[in-house]
Amino acid sequence: MTADTAPEVSADTSVLRALRKIRGPQTQRNREFWLLLFSVLISGCAIALVQLGALGTIDPMILLISGGLAILVFALHIVLRFVASDADPFVLPIATLLTGLGIAMIYRIDIAQHNTGWAAYSTKQLAWTAISMAGAIALVIALRNYRVLYRFTYLSGLAGILLLLLPFVPGLGDTGANADVWVSIGGIFAFQPGEMAKIFLAIFFAGYLVRTRESLSSVGKRFLGFTWPRMRELGPVIVVWLLSLGIIVSQRDLGTGVLIFGMFIVMLYVATGKTSWVLIGLAMVAAGVAAATQILSYVQGRFHNWLDAFNPELIEADGGSYQLVQGIFGLAHGGLIGTGLGQGRPHLTPLAESDYIIPSLGEELGLIGLFAILCLYMVFVSRGLRIGLAGQDDFGKLLATGLSFTIALQVFIMVGGVTRVIPLTGLTTPFLAAGGSSLVANWLIVALLLRISDRVRRQPRVVIG
Numbered sequence: 001m002t003a004d005t006a007p008e009v010s011a012d013t014s015v016l017r018a019l020r021k022i023r024g025p026q027t028q029r030n031r032e033f034w035l036l037l038f039s040v041l042i043s044g045c046a047i048a049l050v051q052l053g054a055l056g057t058i059d060p061m062i063l064l065i066s067g068g069l070a071i072l073v074f075a076l077h078i079v080l081r082f083v084a085s086d087a088d089p090f091v092l093p094i095a096t097l098l099t100g101l102g103i104a105m106i107y108r109i110d111i112a113q114h115n116t117g118w119a120a121y122s123t124k125q126l127a128w129t130a131i132s133m134a135g136a137i138a139l140v141i142a143l144r145n146y147r148v149l150y151r152f153t154y155l156s157g158l159a160g161i162l163l164l165l166l167p168f169v170p171g172l173g174d175t176g177a178n179a180d181v182w183v184s185i186g187g188i189f190a191f192q193p194g195e196m197a198k199i200f201l202a203i204f205f206a207g208y209l210v211r212t213r214e215s216l217s218s219v220g221k222r223f224l225g226f227t228w229p230r231m232r233e234l235g236p237v238i239v240v241w242l243l244s245l246g247i248i249v250s251q252r253d254l255g256t257g258v259l260i261f262g263m264f265i266v267m268l269y270v271a272t273g274k275t276s277w278v279l280i281g282l283a284m285v286a287a288g289v290a291a292a293t294q295i296l297s298y299v300q301g302r303f304h305n306w307l308d309a310f311n312p313e314l315i316e317a318d319g320g321s322y323q324l325v326q327g328i329f330g331l332a333h334g335g336l337i338g339t340g341l342g343q344g345r346p347h348l349t350p351l352a353e354s355d356y357i358i359p360s361l362g363e364e365l366g367l368i369g370l371f372a373i374l375c376l377y378m379v380f381v382s383r384g385l386r387i388g389l390a391g392q393d394d395f396g397k398l399l400a401t402g403l404s405f406t407i408a409l410q411v412f413i414m415v416g417g418v419t420r421v422i423p424l425t426g427l428t429t430p431f432l433a434a435g436g437s438s439l440v441a442n443w444l445i446v447a448l449l450l451r452i453s454d455r456v457r458r459q460p461r462v463v464i465g
Helices: 005-021 027-054 060-083 091-113 121-142 146-168 193-218 231-251 254-272 275-295 297-307 312-316 322-334 357-390 394-418 436-458
Strands: 183-185 189-191 221-223 226-228
Touching (some): 027 060, 060 121, 121 436, 146 394, 146 436, 254 275, 254 394
16 A cells, blocks of 8 residues: 555545444334334223223323333333334334233223222233333343344253243142143242243244254155155154143143244244145144044043034033133124224123133224234234345344244134134233233244344345346
8 A cells, every 4th residue: 555545545434434423314213103103092092992982981090001101112112223223113013002902902801890900900911011011122222133042042942941841840830720831929920931931942943943954954855746854854843743742731731832833843944945844744733633632631622612612512511612602702793893992792701801802802893903903913923024034144034933923823823713713722812912921922022023123134235236
């Protein structure tokens, strides 16, 4: 380098440094702000309509509490402006709107059942929503680079297994539930560790498949137009399949077993691109369900309730199809446009605030309102899948895809169950249903998707031409 060119290079470097300090307009965050404002307004209007429809007056107290939650949402928005300015602008507003609609409907059921104070499900849901949003803010701030999770692949797998086994620890398991999936501390604080286990297992599956994708996708025998894997590659699939069956048998939890195995098969397909893995997964699901139907009485009961729901003897039987039939009648009562918030009778269905939150919303918002909610889920999942497919590193791609598919599969299982498309299982509808552990886990998924999307948008792109 000559003496004449050195000052020019130095000047160019100074200009570049100065330009880096100039922050351009944050288009994504500005879009997110207006969408968040719209979501908060819709949620507040839903709570006000519930009060007017059910009470005939407006109680300002719950609106003030909801306003406090809105402050937490906008606090997360401000945090994103500083630490993840390129994060996806649709994920947070959709999660906020779904959570707000869920709180409004849970509050409406509390009014019908005369639940007040801490005994009200809406009060607990508001508290858990605050905890969930605070956890999401903490995760976004602490996790500057999601790739650090790749180092803890096997530790995450161990954590997921331990969480699933936690209900069997003497003194912790809650034996009062229909399924052995709850943990109670001191008889006061109860949570479902399987909700957090799905996040740790998604991290484990993503890290494991990144390490083994070459052997899983490049070897095998051709048969019937597909490349079938060798037995050594089938080992992990069989292990996860047996784990899922173990959950179904030991915890009497059909939903979590199907969810974990389905998430693994989808991530396996994304990692390898081989259709044979999907066919193998579907065959193993069919075999597992067939075996469980023949062996486990409670699985048989769910199938009987599904196939012959309107049988009077089955409706009146203990553990029969009464709940399912009541939910279907509620949806029929709502019709196309619904009865209006606060003017239906969703409380007649058992567990209307949790397992049957979809029929509750369908009765008062109608088919149109229910379709709008399903469209919100569709956009949420599609944004998550887009985040994964746009990434250039395999770990982030698999993690975002796995987490997004988890939300999609939960929605399909619950909506399909309450509408009698498939047998009902014991999962929760993400963001909507009453339940603290589910809400915390889903908001942590939101935080992870925001972090991954920010990193993906910041990655340099290869320009050809």
